[in-house]
Amino acid sequence: MSIEKVGVVGCGLMGSGIAQVAAQAGYPVVVREVSAQLVEKGLKSIEKNLARLVEKGNLSSADRDEIRGRLRGTTNVEDLKECDLIMEAIIEQLPAKRELWSSLDTICPKSAIFASNTSSLSITEMATFTQRPDRFVGLHFFNPVPVMKLVEVIRTIGTDPKVYDEVLTFAGKLGKTAVRTTDRTGFIVNRLLVPYILDAVRVLEEGVASIEDIDNSMKLGCGHPMGPLTLLDFVGLDTTYYIANIMFDEFKEKRFAPPPLLKRMVLAGWHGRKTGRGFYDYADPAKPRPMHLS
C-alpha cells in the first residue's frame, strides 16, 4: 500500500510546517488541533508562509491556491481515519502522546502507518501504545520545517523493514534528505549537538573564555553559521536542559549532563531569545548584548 493521504496531529510550530510541506508535495492533508482557534491559527501561519513564497516569486498564486486547497483542518480525531500515514507533532509529553496514539489505533485501519516527530521520547515506547508496533516509526523534522532539508527517519527493533522503506521514500517526496537512524535518545543530530552545546557552557563556566569569544571561535574558526551560545539562546535553554536530562538518563554519560550554570539560568527564567534573556540580552533584538553571568 502506498502513502496517498496524510494526517498531521498538532498544528503548532512543527505540525504546521509538516502539513505545509506535505501539501506542497501534492498530498491531501488533514490537520488536527485541539480547538477551532488553534486549527485556524495553524492554518493562518501556513497561509502566511505560502504568501511569502508568492511575494518572493517562488510560488505562483494558482499553486498557492492548490496547496491551500489540499489542507483541511479539524478538531475531530475521527477525521484522520482515511489517512495512510499519520504524523504526530503534539506537545512533548508522554501521557498526551499515549492518549492520542491509543485512540488513533482504534480509529485508523490496520494498514495506516504512524510516525512521531518527538525529539526526546522513545519511539519504541510509543509504539507499545498501539497494536501496530511494526507500522510505527519516527519522522524527526527540523525547525523551520519548510526550510530545513533534513529529516531523521527512525526505526525501532519492531519496525517492519517494508514500512521503513515506504516512509524513507515518502520523506524523499517531501523534498527532504532522509537519514536512517535507530531509536536512541537524540537520534543523530541531538546526539552530536547537545554535548557540544553543553561543553560551550562548561567552557564559559570554567572561565576559559567569554561568551563572545566562544561564539566567535566557532563561527570564525570552524565556519559555523552561529556560535554555540547564540544557538542555545535560539533553541531555548529550557528545551535544551530538558533534552540533556533525558539524554543523561538514557546514557549515564557526563557529557550529556546539564552544567550547573545552565540549570541556574533555566531556574531564573532566562530561557534565551523567547524570554528576552539568555547568554545574551535581547532588549534590542537586532543587537544582542552578552550577559554578565559571574
Ligand SMILES: NC(=O)c1ccc[n+]([C@@H]2O[C@H](COP(=O)([O-])OP(=O)(O)OC[C@H]3O[C@@H](n4cnc5c(N)ncnc54)[C@H](O)[C@@H]3O)[C@@H](O)[C@H]2O)c1
Ligand atoms: N520545536 C522544535 O524545534 C522541534 C523540532 C523537532 C521536533 N519537535 C517535536 O515536535 C513536537 C511538537 O513541537 P512544537 O515545537 O511544534 O510544539 P508546539 O507547542 O508549537 O505545538 C504543539 C501543538 O500540539 C497541539 N496539541 C496538543 N495536544 C494535541 C492533541 N491531542 N491533538 C492535536 N493537537 C494537540 C497543541 O495545541 C499545540 O498547538 C514535539 O514532540 C517536539 O519534541 C520540535
